Structures are given as structure tokens and as C-alpha cells.
Amino acid sequence: xxxxxxxxxxxxxxxxxxxxxxxxxxxxxxxxxxxxxxxxxxxxxxxxxxxxxxxxxxxxxxxxxxxxxxxxxxxxxxxxxxxxxxxxxxxxxxxxxxxxxxxxxxxxxxxxxxxxxxxxxxxxxxxxxxxxxxxxxxxxxxxxxxxxxxxxxxxxxxxxxxxxxxxxxxxxxxxxxxxxxxxxxxxxxxxxxxxxxxxxxxxxxxxxxxxxxxxxxxxxxxxxxxxxxxxxxxxxxxxxxxxxxxxxxxxxxxxxxxxxxxxxxxxxxxxxxxxxxxxxxxxxxxxxxxxxxxxxxxxxxxxxxxxxxxxxxxxxxxxxxxxxxxxxxxxxxxxxxxxxxxxxxxxxxxxxxxxxxxx
Amino acid sequence: xxxxxxxxxxxxxxxxxxxxxxxxxxxxxxxxxxxxxxxxxxxxxxxxxxxxxxxxxxxxxxxxxxxxxxxxxxxxxxxxxxxxxxxxxxxxxxxxxxxxxxxxxxxxxxxxxxxxxxxxxxxxxxxxxxxxxxxxxxxxxxxxxxxxxxxxxxxxxxxxxxxxxxxxxxxxxxxxxxxxxxxxxxxxxxxxxxxxxxxxxxxxxxxxxxxxxxxxxxxxxxxxxxxxxxxxxxxxxxxxxxxxxxxxxxxxxxxxxxxxxxxxxxxxxxxxxxxxxxxxxxxxxxxxxxxxxxxxxxxxxxxxxxxxxxxxxxxxxxxxxxxxxxxxxxxxxxxxxxxxxxxxxxxxxxxxxxxxxxxxxxxxxxxxxxxxxxxxxxxxxxxxxxxxxxxxxxxxxxxxxxxxxxxxxxxxxxxxxxxxxxxxxxxxxxxxxxxxxxxxxxxxxxxxxxxxxxxxxxxxxxxxxxxxxxxxxxxxxxxxxxxxxxxxxxxxxxxxxxxxxxxxxxxxxxxxxxxxxxxxxxxxxxxxxxxxxxxxxxxxxxxxxxxxxxxxxxxxxxxxxxxxxxxxxxxxxxxxxx
Numbered sequence: 001x002x003x004x005x006x007x008x009x010x011x012x013x014x015x016x017x018x019x020x021x022x023x024x025x026x027x028x029x030x031x032x033x034x035x036x037x038x039x040x041x042x043x044x045x046x047x048x049x050x051x052x053x054x055x056x057x058x059x060x061x062x063x064x065x066x067x068x069x070x071x072x073x074x075x076x077x078x079x080x081x082x083x084x085x086x087x088x089x090x091x092x093x094x095x096x097x098x099x100x101x102x103x104x105x106x107x108x109x110x111x112x113x114x115x116x117x118x119x120x121x122x123x124x125x126x127x128x129x130x131x132x133x134x135x136x137x138x139x140x141x142x143x144x145x146x147x148x149x150x151x152x153x154x155x156x157x158x159x160x161x162x163x164x165x166x167x168x169x170x171x172x173x174x175x176x177x178x179x180x181x182x183x184x185x186x187x188x189x190x191x192x193x194x195x196x197x198x199x200x201x202x203x204x205x206x207x208x209x210x211x212x213x214x215x216x217x218x219x220x221x222x223x224x225x226x227x228x229x230x231x232x233x234x235x236x237x238x239x240x241x242x243x244x245x246x247x248x249x250x251x252x253x254x255x256x257x258x259x260x261x262x263x264x265x266x267x268x269x270x271x272x273x274x275x276x277x278x279x280x281x282x283x284x285x286x287x288x289x290x291x292x293x294x295x296x297x298x299x300x301x302x303x304x305x306x307x308x309x310x311x312x313x314x315x316x317x318x319x320x321x322x323x324x325x326x327x328x329x330x331x332x333x334x335x336x337x338x339x340x341x342x343x344x345x346x347x348x349x350x351x352x353x354x355x356x357x358x359x
Numbered sequence: 360x361x362x363x364x365x366x367x368x369x370x371x372x373x374x375x376x377x378x379x380x381x382x383x384x385x386x387x388x389x390x391x392x393x394x395x396x397x398x399x400x401x402x403x404x405x406x407x408x409x410x411x412x413x414x415x416x417x418x419x420x421x422x423x424x425x426x427x428x429x430x431x432x433x434x435x436x437x438x439x440x441x442x443x444x445x446x447x448x449x450x451x452x453x454x455x456x457x458x459x460x461x462x463x464x465x466x467x468x469x470x471x472x473x474x475x476x477x478x479x480x481x482x483x484x485x486x487x488x489x490x491x492x493x494x495x496x497x498x499x500x501x502x503x504x505x506x507x508x509x510x511x512x513x514x515x516x517x518x519x520x521x522x523x524x525x526x527x528x529x530x531x532x533x534x535x536x537x538x539x540x541x542x543x544x545x546x547x548x549x550x551x552x553x554x555x556x557x558x559x560x561x562x563x564x565x566x567x568x569x570x571x572x573x574x575x576x577x578x579x580x581x582x583x584x585x586x587x588x589x590x591x592x593x594x595x596x597x598x599x600x601x602x603x604x605x606x607x608x609x610x611x612x613x614x615x616x617x618x619x620x621x622x623x624x625x626x627x628x629x630x631x632x633x634x635x636x637x638x639x640x641x642x643x644x645x646x647x648x649x650x651x652x653x654x655x656x657x658x659x660x661x662x663x664x665x666x667x668x669x670x671x672x673x674x675x676x677x678x679x680x681x682x683x684x685x686x687x688x689x690x691x692x693x694x695x696x697x698x699x700x701x702x703x704x705x706x707x708x709x710x711x712x713x714x715x716x717x718x719x720x721x722x723x724x725x726x727x728x729x730x731x732x733x734x735x736x737x738x739x740x741x742x743x744x745x746x747x748x749x750x751x752x753x754x755x756x757x758x759x760x761x762x763x764x765x766x767x768x769x770x771x772x773x774x775x776x777x778x779x780x781x782x783x784x785x786x787x788x789x790x791x792x793x794x795x796x797x798x799x800x801x802x803x804x805x806x807x808x809x810x811x812x813x814x815x816x817x818x819x820x821x822x823x824x825x826x827x828x829x830x831x832x833x834x835x836x837x838x839x840x841x842x843x844x845x846x847x848x849x850x851x852x853x854x855x856x857x858x859x860x861x862x863x864x865x866x867x868x869x870x871x872x873x874x875x876x877x878x879x880x881x882x883x884x885x886x887x888x889x890x891x892x893x894x895x896x897x898x899x900x901x902x903x904x905x906x907x908x909x910x911x912x913x914x915x916x917x918x919x920x921x922x923x924x925x926x927x928x929x930x931x932x933x934x935x936x937x
Contacts, residue, residue, distance in 0.1 A: 057884065064901055068725045084727045086884040088895050095621040100883055103793040105801035107884050167514060188515065193604075195620055196898065225522065225605050232900035239706050241499035243515075347622065354431065358607045 037130045037149040039137040042296050049289035051080045056290035058083055059097065060112040061090035061198055061277070062155070063231040063252060066311040073306060074297055081290055089229045090114040090198025094121075101127065106284040109291030110298070112154050114230070114277040115198030116339035117346060119151045122280060129283040133296040135317070140299070144276070144316035151278040152299050155307055156314040156329060159203040159230065159273040161266040162245035162253040164237045173244075176269035177211055180219060180246060187223040190242035193359070195350045196228040203247045203273030204349055205342050206335040210270055213352060219246070220356040238263050247273065254312040254326055267327070271335040382845075383763045386753050390772040393812050396797075397787030398779070401636075404629035404790055422630030432631060435609040439593055442528055442610060447589040449532040450539045453684055455581055457536075458543030460677050463573070465667045467674070472681055473544075479688035480537035481916050483873035483890060484530075485597025486909045489897060490692030491530050492601065493699055495519035499706040501695060522606040530598050533688035535591045539584030546580030547573075552666045565668065579649045586646045590639055594780030596876035597890075601897060611635055612782045616879060625790060632783040640778045693913075699906035706902075718903030726904060731885075732892040733911070736872055739803060739888060743810035744867040748860055750811065751818035756848065759826035760834070773819040776812045784809055785880025801883045809877040814867040821866065825859035826852075865919050872916055 040046075050056075056074075060067050064087045071083035088096070090113040097108055113119070122128050123146075130149030137145075144153040161180075163173045167188075174180050180189065194204040208216060225242050227233060233248030238261040245253070250272075253265045279298060285291040297303055304317040314329050322328075342349070405423075407416040426432050461469045479487075494502050497517040506518040520526055550573065558568040599610040609617070611631065618628040670677055700718055702709035709715075722729055751773070757763055758770040776784070788809050792799035799805040829852055837847040853860075875890040882891045889912055896905045 059884065064726070064896070064899055064904075065721070068721075068727060071727055072725060082727070084731070084884075086728065088898055091620065092898075095619065095623070096884065098621050099619070099623070100801065103798065103800045105883055107801070195617070224607070226607055227605055227900070229899040232898065235900035235902075236499075239496075239499040239704065241496050241706075350620070358434075359604050359609055 039134040041134045050293040053287040053290045055082045056294045059086045061114045089196035109285040112279040117343035120343045139318040153276045154279045157275045158250045159247045160250045165262040167243040188243040190225040190236040191246040192230045197230040199230040199275045202275035206273045251312045274334045397791045400790035401787040435614040439611040443589045443592040445528045446531040446592040450536040450588040454536040454539035462544045462547035475685045484534040488598040488601040490695040493695040495521040527602045531592045535588045538587045542584040696906045722904045722907040732889045736889045740868045740871040743871045744864045747811045747867045755823035774816045777816040781876030785877035810871045
């Protein structure tokens with residue numbers, strides 16, 4: 001493996017050298033392979049360099065307690081480096097980074113979004129730097145990372161329904177998107193917003209594609225309580241503020257249920273919206289080494305197991321051990337993710353959505 | 360020869376005197392930059408757009424066409440007007456009788472009542488809004504739960520729904536009524552008893568006197584209060600962001616904020632800011648006209664103690680009324696926050712068995728932005744208070760003593776920010792300081808500028824009245840004895856003003872800590888302040904951490920407020936000029 005890695009790096013070096021003197025042809029025979037960065041291990045040199053920087057800035061859309069848990073575990077694994085977590089909805093993370101970069105403020109090292117379309121933007125604008133941790137190359141399915149190393153899927157999110165078991169009996173709970181239009185649910189549902197949350201951007205796009213915008217038009221007549229983040233809707237039904245969660249972080253429903261809150265999950269009959277949540281490393285990262293270390297560590301088995309055990313999320317890491325209580329991804333009828341379509345249509349989606357739901 | 364010498368001497372004296380002029384001019388220039396730069400950018404953005412072909416800015420009215428034709432923008436404008444008008448009316452209905460009770464009747468505990476009004480004034484409105492969510496969300500709200508368990512009502516029956524237009528109006532009024540109260544109570548304090556006595560002597564009964572003398576005298580103050588309340592409700596960002604969005608409507612401030620979502624539309628945001636700016640200027644003009652007319656009411660000066668009306672048995676309903684009113688902005692929300700801070704579930708009453716320090720631990724030891732935000736807030740509060748006080752001191756000196764030509768302009772500039780709503784200033788500063796020559800966005804400086812600009816008018820007005828109270832003859836004496844203007848200031852005036860200066864400092868500090876609407880436009884991850892952190896936590900519904908942070912903020916604020924009140928001669932006067 002090490003030998004192979006070295007070889008790949010040599011090829012890469014060769015590419016640059018040859019390209020520099022204007023010779024092409026032979027080396028460019030396999031361009032995709034040539035561009036892939038060498039799989040990187042966590043080396044003592046990297047740790048040392050990261051410690052010199054002393055901190056890492058992690059912008060993320062994941063639930064705050066999980067994000068802080070990851071940050072703290074990282075700090076414990078690498079004493080001397082502090083991890084600062086900046087949490088908000090993925091669309092707000094995206095806005096924040098755009099706003100900061102347009103003013104030449106480079107404060108972010110690693111970002112984790114729940115909207116794959118953001119990566120298309122960032123990559124096209126040349127904001128990212130390629131980096132592939134060894135474990136990712138070894139243990140992640142190919143569709144969960146960019147072969148060029150610009151993006152790694154940290155977790156896979158689903159956006160199912162949820163309901164408060166004190167307020168709704170299991171047999172009466174809605175089973176499908178169509179059921180949500182029943183007048184008996186009017187005023188009893190809570191929903192997150194695609195302009196703030198990446199998960200909801202995905203779910204809105206996928207639901208509209210499957211059921212048409214007419215569906216949302218009807219849904220908007222149901223006196224919906226509109227919150228921002230996909231991590232807020234589970235909290236609202238756990239408090240009993242609303243009986244039904246239309247969309248939001250499925251993993252929090254499972255977390256809360258296991259904690260003893262009166263909530264349960266429903267996978268709608270038409271299919272459950274899904275969003276892969278990638279992490280990226282920025283080219284202008286203020287702490288490039290700490291950033292690499294964090295990106296590497298976050299996709300290691302150790303960190304990924306925290307996602308599974310603590311956060312009840314789906315890990316793309318092949319070696320994580322599943323903990324019973326979460327339905328396997330393969331057993332859920334999932335809608336299909338389409339990052340390109342969202343990348344092109346995000347503004348239109350937000351506009352149509354706010355025209356219907358008034359916010 | 361002698362004449363020439365005298366002329367020379369005089370020259371020197373003028374020169375000596377003029378040392379203060381360059382200093383004052385510097386401050387004038389500073390003020391211009393502080394206020395005119397963001398506003399110019401705002402106007403520039405509002406009336407131009409980037410031509411896609413040439414990449415150059417061209418004049419256009421397209422933004423305004425969109426603003427007044429797109430229902431997405433027209434609706435928030437109408438909503439804002441309804442909300443502002445209603446909450447202003449509610450404020451007056453509540454605050455006017457309360458002000459009268461406190462100032463003109465023999466009701467007991469007026470000190471406590473005034474202190475509690477101050478408490479509702481220093482409570483950040485967005486924190487109040489979150490607390491009211493915990494209390495009056497239709498299903499999980501504590502009050503609605505209480506109602507259901509008391510009446511055995513259905514699962515989704517509720518008494519209050521805070522996620523509604525009336526709910527929003529109510530919460531805004533809760534934290535705006537102090538403005539009306541203070542204006543009315545101060546006016547009533549100042550009405551000389553003689554006028555009422557004269558009325559009585561001429562045979563009018565208590566109610567006739569009230570109707571024909573007292574009420575007409577206090578009406579200008581009430582109207583001014585109504586305008587201020589309208590203004591405050593119109594420019595508020597936090598409460599509508601927290602309560603209106605779940606209810607499914609936007610106000611102008613939340614709409615402006617959402618225009619910065621990717622892809623940002625700064626031109627439209629700038630254009631949408633201008634109606635707010637325009638309305639504010641108009642309202643302040645209106646207030647000035649009304650208050651200007653008030654002059655006749657205090658012609659008699661403080662010649663007689665105001666006469667206190669004997670309430671008799673009415674004191675009981677009066678006290679009940681006042682305490683119900685104060686329960687709404689102070690007791691209930693604080694209770695809700697305390698409960699949320701130490702309960703595992705924010706909307707379940709904490710018992711000794713469920714009492715938890717989990718939220719406290721999480722906020723202070725796990726949440727990685729807490730320390731940064733607290734540090735930034737403290738630095739900004741202290742710096743804004745210090746610089747703002749110095750600035751206000753110099754300007755109010757210049758205007759009160761007419762020290763330089765054009766001091767009027769200086770005074771106007773210092774009060775001008777009153778007309779700039781926080782979120783509009785935020786947009787303006789964002790546009791002004793994200794590009795050369797002043798790239799300040801991303802630093803604490805831009806927030807500092809915002810805070811100073813926002814707080815300057817109140818600070819200036821406080822210190823100006825303080826300067827007016829110190830007769831210039833003391834300075835003149837010192838000048839005659841050979842001191843320069845700056846020396847006279849330092850050795851004579853400054854010691855006399857110490858109390859006011861300290862009070863102004865504290866006032867700016869407190870106001871800075873609770874500011875959200877400008878900060879929300881200007882923060883970056885490195886320059887986050889506590890109010891913004893609370894707002895972010897709200898987005899994901901982390902009520903426990905919000906409660907802990909909010910309470911820490913209140914503790915910080917109250918420490919400073921109590922400190923102010925310990926300084927003799929201040930009392931709640933910080934309220935007077937806002």
C-alpha cells in the first residue's frame with residue numbers, strides 16, 4: 001500500500017514537472033488518476049505542524065451537541081489544538097462563507113454542509129483544496145468521496161416524518177406525504193425551511209420532483225409551523241409543540257426516542273428524502289495543517305463511530321459497527337439525490353417555497 | 360509699536376484658544392465618516408445596479424419598482440406598519456395610566472415599580488421573545504399547559520398563541536412600553552402643582568382638573584411616546600425573527616435580513632432599508648414638533664410639588680393592574696428562562712428530582728463559541744462605552760458652549776443616527792466596510808463603529824443636558840485666571856460631570872450588550888457576540904443553552920445597572936433620552 005501510494009505521488013510529481021515544461025501525451029493518458037491526491041495518513045509531522053497552528057475552525061450544519069462532541073473528541077485526541085465549531089443551517093453556512101470570502105476573510109478550515117450542491121459551487125470557484133485521507137480511500141465506497149479529493153461524505157442524512165407519541169397514536173400517524181394533506185393535521189405540523197437548511201433544500205427538491213409543486217401548494221394550506229433548521233423540527237415535536245414533523249433530522253428523532261422522549265420516526269410511503277453531507281477543506285484555510293488533521297480524523301473509524309453511536313447517523317465508513325435501533329439505509333425506500341439539479345435550481349426552489357409558505 | 364505688540368499678544372491668545380478648534384474639527388470629520396459613509400453607500404446601492412455587460416454600476420430605479428410591486432416585499436412593509444401601530448397603541452394604553460399612577464397618585468412602592476420598568480427596558484427584546492415562546496407556544500407553552508391542566512381542556516386547546524401577529528405585537532409592546540412610561544411619568548413629574556391648584560380654586564373637581572388641565576399638559580409627551588414606541592417596534596429585528604417566521608410572515612427587518620441569503624441581493628436590501636430610514640426621519644420630526652410644543656407646559660418651572668391624588672380603596676385594583684403589567688415583561692419571562700436553564704426539558708417545570716446543571720455545563724464547557732462570544736461582547740461593550748462617551752463628551756461640550764462655528768451641525772450629526780434603524784445601519788456598514796479604502800468587515804472594529812454610531816445620540820443628549828447644568832461661569836473664571844480651554848475642561852468641568860459621564864458609560868455598555876439587529880448583519884465567525892450566538896442557538900432550538908447565556912447576559916447587565924443606580928443623582932435617567 002505504501003509503495004503504491006508513493007508511486008501515485010511520484011506520478012503526480014511527474015505530471016506537474018512535465019506539464020511545466022510543456023510536454024504532454026504520455027502522462028496525460030490517464031488524467032483522472034493522475035489528478036487524484038495521494039492518500040494521506042496522520043503522520044507525526046502533520047500533528048506537529050497542526051499543533052503549531054494550535055486551532056481549527058469547523059463550520060458545520062450538524063446538530064450542535066454532535067458538532068461539539070466531535071470537536072471535543074478531536075481536542076482530546078490531539079491535545080494542544082482547539083476546535084472551534086461554528087454551527088448554523090447549511091444554507092447559512094454557505095452564505096457565511098461566501099460573505100467572508102468576498103471580503104477576503106479566510107476564517108474557515110473545514111466545512112461540513114448538508115447540501116452537496118455547495119461543493120459544486122466551491123469546487124468550480126476553485127476554493128477547495130484536494131485531500132484524501134488514507135482511511136477514506138481504503139474503507140469508503142467510491143460514491144462517497146470525490147476521486148479528486150475535493151469532498152468526502154461525512155454522514156448520510158435522511159429526512160423522514162416524526163411524530164409525538166403522546167399526541168398521536170401509532171396507528172393514526174400519517175404514513176405518506178398524501179396523508180399529511182388530511183385536514184385533521186391542519187395546525188399540527190412543523191416544518192423546516194430550505195433557505196436555511198441543506199437537508200431541507202434536498203428534501204424540498206426531491207419531494208417537489210416526485211410529487212410536484214402542487215403538493216407543496218396544498219401542504220401550505222395546512223397552517224404549518226415554519227422553523228428554520230432541520231435540527232429544530234425534532235425538538236419541536238419532542239416538546240409537544242406540534243404533533244407531526246414533516247421534515248428534519250431523522251437521527252435526532254432516534255436519539256430523542258432512545259433518551260426516552262415521546263417521539264417516533266415514520267418513513268413515508270412515497271420515499272424518504274436523503275441528503276449526503278460532505279466535508280471540504282478550503283484552499284485559503286488559516287490553519288491548513290490542523291484543517292487536514294481534522295478532515296482526516298473526522299473520517300477515521302474512531303470519529304465515524306461517534307456518529308453512529310452518539311448521533312445515530314449513517315456513516316459511509318465501511319468499518320464502523322452498527323448499533324441496533326436505526327433502520328438500515330438499504331431497508332428504507334429513499335428518494336434520489338440530485339446535487340446538480342439543486343445547484344442549478346436552488347434560487348428558484350427558495351423563491352417558489354417562500355411564495356407558498358410566505359416566509 | 361504698542362499697538363502691534365498688543366495685536367501680537369491677542370494673536371497668541373487666539374492661537375492658544377484655537378488649540379481646541381482642530382481637535383473639535385477632527386471630531387466633526389470623524390462623525391461625518393461615521394454616519395455619512397454607510398448612508399452614502401446605502402443610497403448608492405439602492406439606486407444603482409451592476410450592468411452585466413460592462414460590469415459597471417449604472418443608475419436604476421429597478422430596486423424600487425421591485426420593492427413596491429413584488430408582493431414578497433410589499434406584504435412585509437404592510438405587516439410592519441400594522442405591527443408597529445398596534446404595539447404603539449398597546450404601549451400607550453398600558454404605560455400612560457401606569458405613568459399617571461406612579462407620578463400623580465399616592466400609590467405605594469413607586470420606587471420598586473420604576474426599578475421593574477427599568478428591568479424590562481434592559482431585557483433584550485429577543486430574549487424576551489424566546490422566553491415568551493417557552494411560556495406561550497400554543498402547545499408546549501407553560502401557560503397553555505397550565506390552562507389545559509386547570510380546565511381539563513383538549514390536547515390542542517390553547518389560551519395563547521405567541522406565533523401570531525397579536526403574539527408578536529404583545530411581545531414587542533412588553534419591551535417597548537418603558538419608553539412611553541418614562542416619557543409620560545417624567546412629563547407628569549414636571550407639571551407644576553400650581554396649575555392644578557388654580558383649577559381647583561376656580562371650582563373644578565378632581566376629574567375636571569384632570570380632564571381640562573393635567574391630560575392636555577401630558578398629551579404631547581404621550582404622543583411623543585407613541586411615536587417612539589412605533590419607531591422601536593418598526594425597527595426591531597429579533598422578536599419578529601423569532602416569532603413571525605414560525606407564524607409564516609415577514610416584517611421589513613426580517614425581510615432585509617433574508618435578502619442577504621445566498622445569492623445576496625445587497626441592492627434590494629439597500630433599497631428596502633430606505634423606507635425604514637425615511638419613516639424614522641419623519642417620525643422623529645413629528646416627535647420634535649410635538650415635544651417642541653410642550654414648551655408651554657413647563658413655563659411655570661418646578662414651582663410647586665405635584666399634587667398627589669388620593670386613590671383610597673382604588674389603590675388595590677391599581678396595584679394589581681401595575682403588577683400584572685410588570686409580570687408580563689419581567690417576572691414571567693425570567694421565570695421561564697430560569698426554568699429552561701435548569702430543567703432537562705425547557706417547557707416542563709423543573710422539580711428537585713429533575714434539576715440539572717447539564718445546560719450550564721454544556722454552555723460553559725462544551726460550547727466552543729461561548730467564551731469567544733462573551734469575550735467579544737465584553738471588549739466591544741467596554742470599548743464602545745469608552746469611545747462613545749469621549750465622543751459624546753467632546754461634541755456636547757462644543758454644542759453646549761458653542762465652542763466652534765458650526766456646532767449646530769455637529770449636534771445634528773450626533774443625533775442623526777437616531778434616524779438609522781440598527782438593521783439599516785448594519786446594511787450600510789456592511790456595504791461601506793467590505794471594500795477599500797476601509798476593509799473592516801470581519802474585525803471587531805466594524806461592530807465597534809456600529810455600536811458607537813447607534814448609541815451616540817442617547818449619550819450625546821445625556822451629556823449635553825449635563826453640560827447645560829454646569830454654568831459656564833465656572834469655566835470662564837478658570838479661563839480668566841489663565842487656563843486654556845482644555846485645561847479649564849480638565850480641572851473644572853470634568854470633575855463636576857463625573858457622575859453623568861459614568862452613567863453614560865454604563866448606559867452605552869448595557870445597550871451594546873443587548874444589541875442584535877446591527878450585529879446580525881456584521882458578525883463573522885471570529886467576531887461573534889452573545890446576542891448573535893443566542894440567535895444562532897435559536898435557529899436550531901437549543902433552548903437550554905439560550906436560557907443559560909441569556910441569564911448570564913442579564914446578570915452582566917443588571918450588575919452594571921445597579922452600579923449606575925448606586926451613583927447618586929442618576930436613577931433611571933438613562934431611559935429618558937432614548
